[in-house]
Amino acid sequence: MTELILLRHRDIPDLDQLEVYRKHGGFEPFRRAVTGMNPAEVTEIVKESGLRGRGGAGFPTGLKWSFIDPDNWPHYVVANADESEPGTFKDREIMEGNPYQFLEGVAIAAYAIQAREAYIYLRGEFWEIAAEMDQQISNLEEAGLLGDNLFDTDYSLRIYTHLGAGAYICGEETALLESMEGKLGQPRLRPPFPPSYGLYGKPTVVNNVETLTNVPLIIERGADWYRSIGTERSTGPKIFSLSGRVNKPGNYELPLGTTFRELVFEHGGGITDGRQVKAIMAAGASSSLIIANDEALDTPMDYESVPNVGASLGSASIIVIDDSVSIDWVLYKTLHFFSHESCGKCTPCREGTFWMRHIIDRIHEGETSWSDVELLNEVALQIKGKCLCALGEFAIEAVTSGIERFDSDFRARVPDTRSEEPTLSS
C-alpha cells in the first residue's frame, strides 16, 4: 500500500495543525454527515466498510453502533485511549501526529449515535498528549466544528478528555467506564454491554483510537474504497506495532492480511545481531507464543488467519523473540506484568496471577524442579474461563502455549525430576 490512511502525518507535514488538516479535506466528512446524512446512514456506511474494532477484539464497528439503545437517553461516545498493552504504541502516534483525524472520527461516531457529549479516556501517562488535545478541542470549538448548533443544524457536540492514572485494566471497556465514573477501574459483569448500559448507565459506544481514526476517510471515500484494502473479512489498513528483537522496530501501517514475514523481515529489517527468530507474540503480552517456523511466518496477519497458528491478532502488537531468549524468561516478564495489573475483583485472576508469578520466579531462578512447571500450567488452567473480563485469560496465554510449545526451554532451566511434591512457599 502506498498511501497511508491512519499515519497520514508521515506524508503530510504539520497535519497536527487544524488548517493543514482542513486543507486536506478534514472535517468535510463530518460536515457532510451532519448536514446531509441521517445518523442511520452513517452507521450503515461504517457497517458496509467492514471496519472492525482495532483495540483487540475485532468486533464490527458499525454493528456495535447499531446496538445503541434508541429508547434510553442521553447517549455517549467514549474513545478508548488507554493504550497499555505491552508492545502497543500505535494510538499514541496517531494522537501525536494525526490528532484531528481521530477527533473527527469521534465526532462522526457521536453524530451516528446522536451523542451530544463524547469523552476521550487517555491513560495517565499521556499527560502531554491530553494537554495538546484540550487545545485541539478548543481550536475546533473556535472554528465552529464543535459546540452548539453545528453547521446551522440543531446538532450540538462537546468533546472532553479524561486522564486515567496508571491501570492496565482500564483498557477493558467496562473498567474504563467505572473509572470514568470516579470508581475503582474494575470490570462489570456483562451483559448488559455498553450500548445498552454504559457510562452513567446510559447507552454508550466505546471505540479504540485507531478504530475511530478510520472513520472520516470511510465517510469521505465510501465503503467500497475501504473494502478494497485488506482481506475480504478483515478490511482496511492496520497499524502493526513491531517491537522486540528486530532491527527497525516501530509502527507500520499495512493492509490486514500482510504476512508476519513481510512485516518482520522487509519492514522491520530482520532480527537483531543476525540471529534467528524463535517466537512471535502477535497481541502483545496478552498473546500466546507462536513458534516462528515457515508456516507461521507466511501466515497473513488478519483476524481469521492468525488463529490457524494458535494465536489471535488482538491489537496487532507484534513482539519478536529471537533464539537468544529463553521462554521461561518471557513468562517471568509477562507474569510480573499481569500480577501487578490484575485489578483484584475476581479471585481466580487475583490469586492465580499472584501464584503464577511466584512459581515462575522459582523456575526462572532454577531453584525448583519440573513439578513446578506442571504446577504453573495447572494454576493457569484454573484461571481459564472463570473471570469477568479477559485479563485472566490474557495472563495465561503465554504460560500454557509457552510450556506446550517450548518445553525444552523449561527442561533446560529445571531438573526433570517428576517425583518431588510441589510446594507453595512464597
Next chain:
Amino acid sequence: MIAQKYAAEIETILAKYPSDQKRSAVMPLLYLAQSNEGFVTKQDMAEIGDILGITATDVASIVGFYTLYYDKPGGKFRIQVCNDLPCALRGADEFLDKLCENLGIKIGQTTQDGSVTVEAVMCLAACDKAPMFQVQSRQGLTYYENQTVDSALKIVEDLRNQELTS
C-alpha cells in the same frame, strides 16, 4: 486548602461532567491536589470528598488503586523506567540496574538529596524506543526515549539544576 487555592480550576474540572455525576471528577481533582505538594495528603482527600459528596475513604481507595497517585512524599522527580517484556528485549533491565548503580540507590529508592526516585513501571507505550522512562513531578509527566545510562544521568543532572533554580 486546595478547595480555596484552586477554586477556579476545580470549577473547570467539574464542568466537564454532568452535574449529577460529580464523582467523575475525582481523578482530575487528585491530579490537581498532587500538583500542590507532589503527593496527595489526608487533608486533600477529605476536601475532595467534600467537593464530590463522597467519603474520604472512597477518595483514598482511588489513590490506592491507581499507580500514578501517591499518598507519601518521594523524590521531587520520579524517574519511571519501563522494563516490561518489549523494553527488556531492548536492554531496559541492564539500563535500569546501571542507572540505579550510578545514582547509588536501589529500584524504588530516593537519592540522598531527595531529588530523584527511580521506579520500575509497567508498559508506557514506547516499546520501539527503549530504553525509555518518564519523569513524573508536580509539573506532570514527560517522556524520554532511546536512552543510554549517560544520557539519563545528564537528564538527572538537568532536573537537579532545574530544581535548584526554581
